Amino acid sequence: MGATQTHSEYQYENMVGKTGFSTEQIKNLHMRFQQLSGNEKTLRREHLKNIPALANNPIKTEIIEAFFDKRNQLDNELGSYEEIGFEEFLMVMSHFRPLSIKTSAEEKTAMRKQKVRFLFNMHDTDGDGKITLEEYRKAVEELLSESGTIGQEVARAIADAAMLEVASTNVPNMGPDDFYEGITFEHFEEILKDLEMESRMHVRFLDMNTANLRCGQ
């Protein structure tokens, strides 16, 4: 254990700068990572799918995919990984890092943009830079699948209405031959500009280790 410890100590330093997590948080997340992967170096989709608490989450596939999405690693590559190392895991997690009181305005906007990008990537499953109607429908259907009381038809209707809303917001003077292919990132950002992101896309990463408090994986 000692050898890995020093090794990761060095790594942690690197990651603090890159992700903005504190060393304690990284340590905790690393422990969690190892717990999830069964002490392997890399994490595969099955590992995440086996988390019992996640089973009831209607959008669990999207969430899991987000971890394996190359676009979320800040180097703008397309495609997805088969397995991810701790660093990638951490990068995805860093999207949910809360703001501290010292964060400057520019940093805030940058972080916001990052978060919006994350959301966008989540919906844009094929990575063509546009959320098409089909993609959006799928997302809404999955979201509503949990309630069970609403049929697919309604889910589609909602997705369609939302899509129309986006189209009419962003292309107010659409000609008859125009064709709204999908929500681009800019449009997506524009629609969500009024949405308060600060409290909605944050997870409190504790400094202390809570992994053991949780029963099961």
Place this chain on the structure above:
Amino acid sequence: MMMRMMILVLLLCCISSAAPEETHDEHGGGHNITGIPIVTFKWHHVKPPYTVALWVLVCFLCKLLIEANHNVTNYIPESALLICFGFILGGMIWGADQVQTFKLTPTTFFFYLLPQIILDTGYSMPNKLFFTNLGAILVHAVIGTCWNAATLGLSLWGCHQAGAMGNIEIGLLQYLLYGSLMAAVDPVAVIAVFEQVHVNEVLFILVFGESLLNDGVTVVLFNVFDAFVSLGGGAIDAKEIVKGIVSFFVVAFGGSLLGTVFGLLVSLLSRCTKNIQIIEPGFIFVLGYLAYLTAEMLSLSSILSIVFCGVCCQKYMNANMDENSIQTVRYAMKVFANGSETIIFVFLGISAIDKTIWVWNTGFILLTLFFILIYRFIGVFILSWILNRTRLVPVTFVEQIIMGYGGLRGAVAYGLAVNLNETNIKEKNLMVCTTLIVVYFTVILQGVTMKPLVQWLNVKRATTTELTLVEKVQNKVFEHMLVGIEDISGQIGDNYWRNKWRNFEEKWMSRVLLKPSARKNQDRLFNVFHQLNLQDAMEYVKEGERRGSLDFIRNESAFVDFKKKLEEDYEEAMPDIMADMADDQNGASVMRRDPVPSISLEMHEQNMRGLREAEVINSHHLLDQHLYKGRKQHRYRFSRSHLDINQDENEVQEIFQRTMRSRLESFKSGKMGVAPPKTITKHTKREPQPKMPNGRNKNYHSGDEDFEFSEGDSASGYDTSFPMRVGYRAGAGIENPAFMPDLDPSSPLHIPPWLADAGLEVNQVAPSERAQMRTPGHLHRLASLRSRARSGETDQDLPPPPHRDDDHL
């Protein structure tokens, strides 16, 4: 202005002059009963309720007066103005009687005025916001209030020892008692001021939640110190203090628990009130009040009790009750709350004009004011600093200033001060009058300066726009995503608990407390969708009415019919108009024959303009013919337990037959290839089509709903085959294409060219396919898909919004 003042003065004179008359009257009546009096003046008989009613009226008139000119209320909050009115009224009474006959008594305040305000706040509490910030609110409410009470009491005592107050008889315990009654931020005053300053919701809920919850603390502190004062300093030992602390928890949590129980009871009741819909809205008021009184009876915190009653039941009530009852509750709640708020402030003003309570002690009063302000700020800063260390979104310094400045004292403090026991506290009057001064100072001065301060400090304001559907969807994504991320990262955080709670709530509480039918419609996203649809439908109709065009009725067949009729009936009467119309028609038919295939919006516009006049006449006639009776003239069956619109069988039948006839006629003419004389129309894509048996068409583009007549059976009454086009975002909310008025003469740009194009081909039999071809394929498809989906769900869920046929028949 003067007129109203006169009325007020008159009213007051009535009250005050009636008093002596009444004795006279009684004497007269008692002595000579000679026969049966036809009319007697029995003022004494009705005096108490009459006075109350008059006062309520006077207070309401004050409010009316204040709200009459908005440029004043923009600068001075209403509560401050009401207090000032109270001063004036009080002055009048004083002038008439030389004694203050009317003042705010604690009984009136706590039993009759306060409960409904608090119930309203509880019932309309933004639950999620409240519970996510509950930690911070509790810290401020409990620790902050204790801090305020202790520091104020101790500092005043210190100053007293130092000789700043002169010669007054107040001991340490009495100072602490005084501090405890002054400590609480008043919910009524806070709502009144903050409602007009639209600060962001988190800041609002922090101040407001604190003001609600700190009541428990205040009442306990007050009771404990009151008991201590009665016991005297010597009898207080550790045991008593421990008992005091225990009683705090019992009072606060007991009150909340009681309220929750009552709230669940109301929810449960609302499950089975289907058959007594008329009194259904009454339950919440009665049970809420009972929750308040029960808590009072058990000496628990009554305010907390009624708050939690409202908070708990709102969701289930709104789901269980009929739409009408929900509106009734909402409005009645506001009427009561706003009414008593008005009365409270007016009477706070009136109570001041009373010589007997005014005892001036410069040191005491000024020091109280000073300490209240200072310690409030210090308390807020310290607590916020502590809380900010763990908060996800820290409370900024500016917001802390507003929180501190929002520490308004109000009627609760006054009520408690009047409740003080005079035998134990010699300087009760000084305390009462200081309390009043503090109330005036905070409500008027701080209230007036609050808005400029908020503007000057550039505090983040509340967003006024409603969430769009996309945002709602996104919020839902957030919820699940955060839970998912917490699960993956192995943290047990807020989201984890929130999710647990939601699951529990859905599984157990909803099952017990919700009607099975209501449980179906629980999804919030769906509700938003539903609301948006309703809103759009309403806007759509309004828009149609505003333009004076009833084209949105889409009753083209009626138009045909009318044309003929008009020619027969009105030709002699209105030759001019007929000529005009003929001209129009000629002009338009020229246009129609115009072979230019290109789309010219200008041309279109001209046509529209030419048609305007005729259209107005048309629509009037159309109304005349098809509306049997104005909707408002529907007779209501007079019954105390039912509120149905009269649906006279004969009437309905006749309307049906008439409309059917005209429809058939136009249908025939359409079949024979006779083009309807309508020159420019959006519905030209319409092709004559046989009526579908179930009233739902496969072709979603040919707005041929005219051919299927709805006999009031709403299942098929509002199918959704409208010509679709992309909605424009004209404001908040989406514009549902299904509800877009498609005849839009005022802004021709909005008419999609493909429709104009289709307009040229009015004579063709089946232009619908073509028109469809020309529409922007994907979008058009999108719209039609939407409509199909809608038709699926409207059947059970949406009232018939777009199709006004039902209403107008």
